[in-house]
Amino acid sequence: MAPMKVFGSAPFTNVARVLVCLEEIGAEYDLVDIDFHVKQHKAPEQLARNPFGQVPAFQDGDLLLFQSRAISRYVLRKYKTEEVNLLREGNLEESALVDVWLDVEALQFDPVMHSVFYQHRVVPVLGGTTDAKMVEVSIGKLKKVLDVYEAQLSKHRYLAGDLVSLADLSHFPETHYFMEMPHAAVFDSYPRVKAWLEDLMSRPAVKKVVKMMGQETH
């Protein structure tokens, strides 16, 4: 059977999220670059895979998927083992807590992180000026999220309990970029969050994807 395919490149945080899941389970996969400079993301073949013309898209045989967290769930569900069960599938309570904290990541953490990234990294490239006020608002929101994380990580080693899950891993792509930006020191006030991030960043699968994120692509 042909290996699974991921369409997109590693520097995109939503692609990196899927890649780390594939690396965690040790899956064989092909990474197919989508060249934004020649608008390949809006080409008919990519729109058939992802109707919003975004990355990633994903193929496994006849199945086409998009949305990075949905792809991640599929991969982790299909290839779960006793050792690698990052959705805590089979345990109703544990899997519910993974769902809770994955939704927190998607709906509360990621939007504020992305907003800062956009202002610092994208706006200047587009010829604009970083909106300091907007960054400040986002940092304020981020602190409220980190207050909750610090409390949660004082009770458990990971967000959804004492075992690592997709809810934790899903945080690394945006955080990786944030740590290279002017506001990285915000995390210094949250020692348990910092220790948790260092633990995540030390995982072989994360290290491999971080390396891929730093490589030249379109």
Place this chain on the structure above:
Amino acid sequence: MAPMKVFGSAPFTNVARVLVCLEEIGAEYDLVDIDFHVKQHKAPEQLARNPFGQVPAFQDGDLLLFQSRAISRYVLRKYKTEEVNLLREGNLEESALVDVWLDVEALQFDPVMHSVFYQHRVVPVLGGTTDAKMVEVSIGKLKKVLDVYEAQLSKHRYLAGDLVSLADLSHFPETHYFMEMPHAAVFDSYPRVKAWLEDLMSRPAVKKVVKMMGQETH
């Protein structure tokens, strides 16, 4: 065993999402009002259930959950039957497609719908003036999402395939309010989307929750 408890009231769209799942499976549950006027959402007992001080929160025995879609997944997973399997659990491909379209709802549909709701319904209550420019931008984004939905619903009866799922139901609370606002006519250009919504709105569980949404609460 004590019935499940939902903390929050039906007019909140995120509470309504959970309620419709409970009604679809015919569960017994208690709805416990959280009085925002006396800041009950920030009281220690509610923060213990939902550390962000938001609604809903949810309790089933010793298990406490928050985030409406995570609660919905838990309820539908725990009480799934041959007849009511709104996550398409047990089928790897079908459940992955439910995940895809639930993420589309959460990350692409809901934010633009909520932005319009906020401008038309919340800003005036706070003594401000609706930002017409911001509404226009949101409506533009909504149309792009509805273009994708119209195409998807020309291939399948529901978003994730030919069977109804949480991905569909999750749309009804924001849409219910939108249909009473100045831009409701946007949907008229999308006949398949309109037929899909009418189908959803005709479900007994949805009708029951819509009625609850219209009742007086704090």
